[in-house]
Amino acid sequence: MNDTADLVGILRAAGETTRLRLLALLADGEQSVKDLTEILGQSQPRVSRHLKLLADAGLIDRNAEGAWAYYGLAADGPGGDLARWLIARVSPDDPDRARDRQRLEGVRLQQAEQAAAYFAKVADSWDLLRKLHVPEEAVEAAIVAALHGRVVDTLIDLGTGTGRMLELLAGHYRRGIGIDASREMIAVARAKLAQCAIGHAQVRLGDIADLDASAGRADVIVIHQVLHYFDDPGRVLLQARRALKPGGEMLIVDFAPHALEFLRTNHAHRRLGMSEAQMAGWARAANLSVAGLETFPPTNPAEGLTVCLWRLIDETDRPR
Template sequence: MIDLIKALADPCRLRLVGALLRAELTVQELTQILGMGQSRISRHLKILTEAGVLSVKRQGTWSYYRAGEENAFFCAIRPEFERELEKLPERNDDLAAVALALEARRRRSLEFFDRHAAQWDVLSRTLLPVPHYLDRLLGLIPPVDTLLEIGVGTGALLPELCLRAAKVIGVDHSPAMLEEARRRISSDGNHNAELRLGEMTHLPLADGGAGCVIANMVLHHAADPLTVLGEIHRVLKPGGALVLADLARHEREWAREQLADQWLGFDEDELKGWIAGAGFGSVEIERVGAGVGQEAVLLVKAIKAGIRKPGARD
């Protein structure tokens, strides 16, 4: 308790914790948000991490900081602590700066995919090979009326998805990607597919509008994965399923620049904790092992907690 109180007894460290309660951020992003030098920010982060207030996740040469759960006393006082943070004079400016940092991540991703849409399928397969997993992923999809795919990309999965649901909605934030997907469904005659422009963090779908959401190799491109998972939970019906495939944790640092990856894959326990924290009542994860020169893949099926009326369809 004494170590915690000492760690928090500094205006700069209070602002740092306040920012990291909203998102996972790098040292570079935090220097911009607080308008301070890197050495000063790093020193304060070290104090907070040693006290168990923050935790750090290292991915390649980047380190992401977030509010931790190692200090039991901090966890106990956290609700009241967060309310008091709103009284800091810099609070509104700090929150606005956090939003700008996340927007900068999103903008870099959008510009990349608009630029490489036509070559994306070949580019992704060539630069970062993965084992064959699509048959197993598709096998996780339950029978539903409405299926939503986020990060639809060039629409490579749409023909298969259209065989599994009466209505398929594909969402992507890149107009160029959607144009490629539109060409695909037009040539394949998938008349039950509808494409919509939208962000993963603000899906263009009403609450409970889908019986299943599929996210294939999408989450590692998200600026804020926790917000994305919460938004998926919102658009699912009670009892609806999240079906997800993504990269297991790896160390190919170049993927940030060459493939616009925000995250170098995910640890199984971390991903399971995030999904459960978003409100899903059942989470199952299967690891598809990697061959030579490949990266392993995590397959996830999670069910939104809730009770459906007897006989109701998705």
């Protein structure tokens, strides 16, 4: 329990129009200073000052990633609790709130369009590009080992790209579904699956950050080198959670934290890797637990990236 002075400080930090708007935006997912500046229509120094006050009061958390920083509501403590209590009482019809949400959707749409343009450009050479900085053979062997001896009813590959995971794991599912937002990637994936005579898998166009129910629910969900293309990976995990059967599991492959800014400017990355603590927090928010983590250091430490394989499980009705 915090003392009176601490609580007064938290209330003072939250009790200002712009800062309350920031809290409401961060309730919709993690955001960068750049995006918050664009949404609010205020200068970067001013937005940064407001964010610092909120962070100092424990209302929000700050995660630095290279030259950028991402902010989200505090996961724990009285500050985060108070922020959620306040936001729940902001009317969705409030003009500022409605305008901010509209601009947030505009920012997300712009990011999605930039990513789609990039993926359209690299679709044909995607598998080759993925191998430039990662120990792909070791990672793929670990993914197969995670399903060793098992054949599940349904596997869903979110952000399937060229369908490599559906191809790799073809012997471990009776029905496979790959979902991707890039028409070019889907076209390549369909051609590859046909070439490999994998008839029990299909790919479809869809937004993995806004999943519909048409794919049904999966025993296993794979998210391979996808989350770093999103500002808020936790939001993607929450969406994926809706498509997971009780007792199901997710296999998440992504980079460990790094500082290669050129991946943002040249390759459409939004996040510079994910830490153990971040993944644990996102999993917890989705009512999942981290059952395992394997790391794969690069073959060339001067140029490469460390790759992580997380296994997340849903304990609900899980066989003992």
